Amino acid sequence: MDEKIAVVGLGNAGLPLAAVIADSGIEVTGVDINSERCDLINRGINPLKEEPGLDELIGKYGGRSFKATADIKNASSCNTFIVIVPLFIDRDYNPDFMILESAIKGIGSVLKPGDLVVLETTVPPGTTDNLARAWLEETSGMEASQFSLAYSPERIMTGYSISRFREFPKIVGGTDEESGKKAFAVYSRFVKSLNMVSSARVAEFIKVVEGCYRDANIALANELFKISDNLGIDFYEAREYANHQYCHIHLPSTGVGGHCIPVYPWFLIKEMERREKFDDARLLRTSRELNDEMIEFCAEKIMLNCLKIDKPLKDIAICISGLSYRRGVKEIHHSRNLALARLLVEKGLKVYAWDELLGKTGVENLGLRYLEPEKADLAFDTSGLKFGSSSKFAGKEKMSKTSEGPVCRC
Amino acid sequence: MDEKIAVVGLGNAGLPLAAVIADSGIEVTGVDINSERCDLINRGINPLKEEPGLDELIGKYGGRSFKATADIKNASSCNTFIVIVPLFIDRDYNPDFMILESAIKGIGSVLKPGDLVVLETTVPPGTTDNLARAWLEETSGMEASQFSLAYSPERIMTGYSISRFREFPKIVGGTDEESGKKAFAVYSRFVKSLNMVSSARVAEFIKVVEGCYRDANIALANELFKISDNLGIDFYEAREYANHQYCHIHLPSTGVGGHCIPVYPWFLIKEMERREKFDDARLLRTSRELNDEMIEFCAEKIMLNCLKIDKPLKDIAICISGLSYRRGVKEIHHSRNLALARLLVEKGLKVYAWDELLGKTGVENLGLRYLEPEKADLAFDTSGLKFGSSSKFAGKEKMSKTSEGPVCRC
Numbered sequence A, B: 001m002d003e004k005i006a007v008v009g010l011g012n013a014g015l016p017l018a019a020v021i022a023d024s025g026i027e028v029t030g031v032d033i034n035s036e037r038c039d040l041i042n043r044g045i046n047p048l049k050e051e052p053g054l055d056e057l058i059g060k061y062g063g064r065s066f067k068a069t070a071d072i073k074n075a076s077s078c079n080t081f082i083v084i085v086p087l088f089i090d091r092d093y094n095p096d097f098m099i100l101e102s103a104i105k106g107i108g109s110v111l112k113p114g115d116l117v118v119l120e121t122t123v124p125p126g127t128t129d130n131l132a133r134a135w136l137e138e139t140s141g142m143e144a145s146q147f148s149l150a151y152s153p154e155r156i157m158t159g160y161s162i163s164r165f166r167e168f169p170k171i172v173g174g175t176d177e178e179s180g181k182k183a184f185a186v187y188s189r190f191v192k193s194l195n196m197v198s199s200a201r202v203a204e205f206i207k208v209v210e211g212c213y214r215d216a217n218i219a220l221a222n223e224l225f226k227i228s229d230n231l232g233i234d235f236y237e238a239r240e241y242a243n244h245q246y247c248h249i250h251l252p253s254t255g256v257g258g259h260c261i262p263v264y265p266w267f268l269i270k271e272m273e274r275r276e277k278f279d280d281a282r283l284l285r286t287s288r289e290l291n292d293e294m295i296e297f298c299a300e301k302i303m304l305n306c307l308k309i310d311k312p313l314k315d316i317a318i319c320i321s322g323l324s325y326r327r328g329v330k331e332i333h334h335s336r337n338l339a340l341a342r343l344l345v346e347k348g349l350k351v352y353a354w355d356e357l358l359g360k361t362g363v364e365n366l367g368l369r370y371l372e373p374e375k376a377d378l379a380f381d382t383s384g385l386k387f388g389s390s391s392k393f394a395g396k397e398k399m400s401k402t403s404e405g406p407v408c409r410c
Helices: A014-023 A035-042 A054-061 A098-110 A128-140 A161-167 A177-187 A200-231 A235-242 A264-274 A278-292 A294-308 A336-346 A359-365 B014-023 B035-042 B054-061 B098-110 B128-140 B161-167 B177-188 B200-231 B235-242 B264-274 B278-292 B294-308 B336-346 B359-365
Strands: A004-008 A027-031 A066-069 A080-083 A116-119 A148-151 A170-174 A194-196 A317-321 A350-354 A378-381 B004-008 B027-031 B066-069 B080-083 B116-119 B148-151 B170-174 B194-196 B318-321 B351-354 B378-381
Touching: A004 A014, A004 A098, A014 A027, A014 A054, A014 A066, A014 A161, A035 A066, A054 A161, A080 A098, A098 A116, A098 A128, A116 A128, A116 A177, A128 A148, A128 A200, A148 A177, A148 A200, A170 A177, A170 A200, A177 A194, A200 A235, A200 A264, A200 A278, A200 A294, A200 B200, A200 B235, A200 B264, A200 B278, A235 B200, A264 A278, A264 B200, A278 A294, A278 B200, A278 B278, A294 A336, A294 A378, A317 A336, A336 A350, B004 B014, B004 B098, B014 B027, B014 B054, B014 B066, B014 B161, B035 B066, B054 B161, B080 B098, B098 B116, B098 B128, B116 B128, B116 B177, B128 B148, B128 B200, B148 B177, B148 B200, B170 B177, B170 B200, B177 B194, B200 B235, B200 B264, B200 B278, B200 B294, B264 B278, B278 B294, B294 B336, B294 B378, B318 B336, B336 B351
Parallel strands: A004 A027, A004 A080, A027 A066, A080 A116, A116 A148, A170 A194, A317 A350, A317 A378, B004 B027, B004 B080, B027 B066, B080 B116, B116 B148, B170 B194, B318 B351, B318 B378
Antiparallel strands: A148 A170, B148 B170
16 A cells, blocks of 8 residues: 555654654655754754654654655645644633644645544544544535544653654544544554554543543642651652552652643543533542642742751742753643742742753743752752651652653652 | 460451461460450351451461460460551541550550560551550550560451462561561561561551552542543543553442541541641542542432333332442441442432342341342442443443452442
């Protein structure tokens, strides 16, 4: 089969996906509104430096079997269109479909009878079936029966995207049986471990649920951390021995940042609100609030640590060390350490920040003062919530042993 | 060392422990207020039939190296006293220490200088250090420095107790360093995988935290079940593919029953209340409430299923099938199915119940009418929350694949 695949969206998720598809011998047209990024790719230069393995793939296929373009028209000879653009939430935590709508309507404008469209973006359950279908029908002028439509969530993690696309179990679900089968056949060509579920809606729900699991379990860890702190118990010691085959307490943190986990629970919370089932998402909501409010707890702990310093509080230089939402990722979206720094500024404390990836300019561009942690009177290092007071184990470096997949900033 | 160990409390947890200790070649005196149970044990008869492997051990050691008695005085030649009696919560969810106090004070009355006391009962963190120590000092007339005191939580599950005591990792923590070392040395003689933690308090916290993890994750499963039901998604299909090495969604249920998981979170919730940190245990409280309120959701689902039956609602015979809090365990403590049956009676529906272990008399003794599920118009079988309406996968028996350790009634 002379399949040609278009990947719409060449960001942190879409670019590794396009490269993995190209690496399986399929011709790929990548579409992204950022034409500078497209130029780089076509010259074989990887614009996403922090993704191991990507340099090699872009160098090998960029501008050859993987061509990037800012104009969807250049993808009109493709038979499969994969949508992998960001979906944000607005100030009221409702999904903002603007980018997704624009991408899908663009695809509709070049769609031919018999083509396949697959969404990879994490979306509220029902989005593929309802919104995506309607947008495609509107701009293609076709009925849904004339094209195929399915959903297959990306399950990547920045820094591990290539291996995640290649090896992690992937699922696919169609808006009808034929669409599901068609998507399954196409994905089988570049995904090793592929499962079909009964519908696009189920596949959408699965991805959102994974985020809810992480958010709720990080919230549980944070709550247990606060309780253990209050009881004078070293949380990390307790966690080490509490965890076994039937128990998996996560790591506590200043909260959960990034584009994914703090966003997905809202898809369900807001949907249940719209259905006037306010009570049916209260654990998800409590978890979300608890994680976002952890910065208040941390701020108080930082202030209490000032008791140990023989200086007026106003003169104590406090440094928040690490601003990106996760170590090694140059991204501050919903960063809770950034929120913590701003909260301390608001309280009138003498606050500085430091970040290995952002540097002095990056920190100052965020409106914060820059200082190396070693030069501060008090440095808050979030490689572990350690406030050095609770029990005899405090201060020991225990965090290194506990890496566990998509660990959030903590 | 000619160690003699007393096990105080020969219930579901204490009896298997005593048998396992005897099996390691140590002389055991079991103490229990139930003298009939003691007589049976001394005649080599196992009073706890549902525990596999126990018949053989009691038959072999009962009345020989494992003697049972209702009088703590008969244990006065022992050097180690292990307390493993129940701890309930009262109507306000506060721990009711009556039984524990009586057991520990009894031990104090026969305690000799140099003896070791170890609590196994799951207790609020701090209980061993504060209450147990004070009770022992009071009745022994000794200072705490004259005896050793430690904590080592049982991690059993009814039906798996023997193997749990023998093989599951166990922890021990002393109220001081010497007590910890001493308890570690004694337990090493009959426990394979033993770890020492820094204090009794940490060991107490670890056990409570495991229960909180289960309760919160079952609550999350229940909330996601309600949401998926609302969205027309088969929860069990989604769960099957959502679960992987970084995600472990539990099974939904009518709630969480028994003496353990529904009780332990209250130890932390109530302690935080006492400290006026009302907000610091809100996830635990939300989880507890959500699990207990699942019977309301189930009751509504049962009534909606009556729409399919061509009979007046008042004439529809509804059978709740399975009343014990977990399948295979003849125990109705905090059973949510029993609570569900009573809720339906209260609503005025024509409700019956059936239970394989309780039988007709057992069901009627609970104030419910007995009926075999096959004879009912509508049977609620809690081997899975299946309401047969949501999606194309409903009705398939998927629960059998998903056994995962201490699964609660569901």
